[in-house]
Amino acid sequence: MPQQEAVGVIQTLGFPSILAAADAMVKGGRVTIVFFDKAESGQFMVVIRGGISEVKPAMEDGLAAAENTFGGKVMTHYIVPNPPDNIVAVLPIEYSDKVAEFRS
Known part of the structure; x- marks a missing residue:
């Protein structure tokens, strides 16, 4: 049976904080960034995927x-x-060819 996966989303005000969050998340768990974009009014969002047990601590770190x-x-x-x-x-939120080489 394949491992169940989760999706985690963080939206911040300002680019430096989303960069720090993304960096901490990929270092804090076996997760892959699958999406990043500007949200609105100076806000940015990053989306990660990975095993359920990996996404939670990665999100906490982010x-x-x-x-x-x-x-x-x-x-x-x-x-x-x-x-x-x-x-x-x-x-x-799907794994794309663009992120395949980074997939944990």
């Missing part, structure tokens, strides 16, 4: 790093354990 970045502010965050196939197919 949230702490974002909050500890000068001027950083976490606007929102969320973890979706074991997203259904229809969500993965529609939202930009």
Whole structure:
């Protein structure tokens, strides 16, 4: 049986804090960044995927790093354990060829 996966999303105010969050997340768990984009009004978001047991500590590390970045502010965050196939197919959270070499 394949390992169940989760999706984690962090949205911050300002680029330095999302960069710090992304760095901390990939160092804090066996996760892969699958999406990054500007959100709105100077906000940025990053999305990770990985095993459920890896996403939670990676998110905790990312949230702490974002909050500890000068001027950083976490606007929102969320973890979706074991997203259904229809969500993965529609939202930009699928593993792509672009991130395949970094997949944990």
